[in-house]
Amino acid sequence: MSLMEFDRVSFSYPCSHKPAVEDISLTFQEGKRYALIGRNGCGKTTLLRLANGLYRPQTGVIRWCGRQLEYNGTGLRLLRQNVGLVFQNPEQQLVATTVVEDLSYGLCNLGLPEGEIARRVEETLDTFQLREIAYQPVNYLSLGEKKRLALADVMILKPKLLLLDEPMAYLDYVQRAELKTQLYKIHQEGTTIVVATHELDFAYSWADEIIMLDKGRLVSVSF
Numbered sequence: 280m281s282l283m284e285f286d287r288v289s290f291s292y293p294c295s296h297k298p299a300v301e302d303i304s305l306t307f308q309e310g311k312r313y314a315l316i317g318r319n320g321c322g323k324t325t326l327l328r329l330a331n332g333l334y335r336p337q338t339g340v341i342r343w344c345g346r347q348l349e350y351n352g353t354g355l356r357l358l359r360q361n362v363g364l365v366f367q368n369p370e371q372q373l374v375a376t377t378v379v380e381d382l383s384y385g386l387c388n389l390g391l392p393e394g395e396i397a398r399r400v401e402e403t404l405d406t407f408q409l410r411e412i413a414y415q416p417v418n419y420l421s422l423g424e425k426k427r428l429a430l431a432d433v434m435i436l437k438p439k440l441l442l443l444d445e446p447m448a449y450l451d452y453v454q455r456a457e458l459k460t461q462l463y464k465i466h467q468e469g470t471t472i473v474v475a476t477h478e479l480d481f482a483y484s485w486a487d488e489i490i491m492l493d494k495g496r497l498v499s500v501s502f
């Protein structure tokens with residue numbers, strides 16, 4: 280089943296004369312693992328932000344489960360319950376003072392009952408190995424810990440489609456191996472994943488499908 284479709288999507292930043300992504304058509308099928316690759320500035324981050332509804336295409340349409348995205352409060356809330364984006368820089372993701380507060384934040388916004396919030400936070404502390412730092416101030420965490428928390432913040436909302444922007448950046452090789460294991464597990468549990476990455480070894484060994492961009496255009500999709 281197709282979760283998300285881009286249909287001839289183009290997007291230009293204000294004040295820029297050339298599109299950051301241009302005439303992109305692609306489909307994210309449920310249950311697959313995608314790697315989005317290409318040189319710096321080719322449009323990976325822009326494409327992920329379009330998929331999450333942070334940007335709106337000037338031409339073309341994006342569909343979620345066959346329905347065109349609606350860029351109003353209700354439409355975007357619905358989209359973001361299903362599509363989670365982990366930013367490259369965790370500083371942009373983390374909002375609260377402590378790890379536990381940060382994990383609870385999105386769930387409180389969804390208006391879930393307190394018991395359910397507590398249960399999910401407990402579970403997530405274990406899944407993402409955050410228990411030891413549960414009550415630490417987010418400011419004092421190492422970059423690796425911040426990245427782990429940013430992923431946990433998104434996964435606690437149980438998205439169907441998980442988008443990650445350069446998740447390996449700034450991680451050492453042990454942390455990379457741990458992240459790979461984590462991504463395999465998340466996929467096995469039923470989440471469709473798209474990873475924008477510079478790590479070609481990882482992309483080719485992990486993904487079912489490789490999407491390559493060049494200067495905002497799709498150059499190839501390979502299996």
Ligand SMILES: Nc1ncnc2c1ncn2[C@@H]1O[C@H](COP(=O)(O)OP(=O)(O)O)[C@@H](O)[C@H]1O
Pocket residue numbers: 292293295299317318319320321322323324325326
């Ligand atoms: N906020 C912005 N304002 C203007 N131009 C931008 C902005 N963000 C990115 N761009 C431009 O859009 C193009 C695609 O960038 P981006 O999506 O960040 O690529 P990638 O993630 O592949 O490095 C680049 O030419 C970049 O300079």
Ligand SMILES: [Mg+2]
Pocket residue numbers: 323324325444
């Ligand atoms: Mg980028």
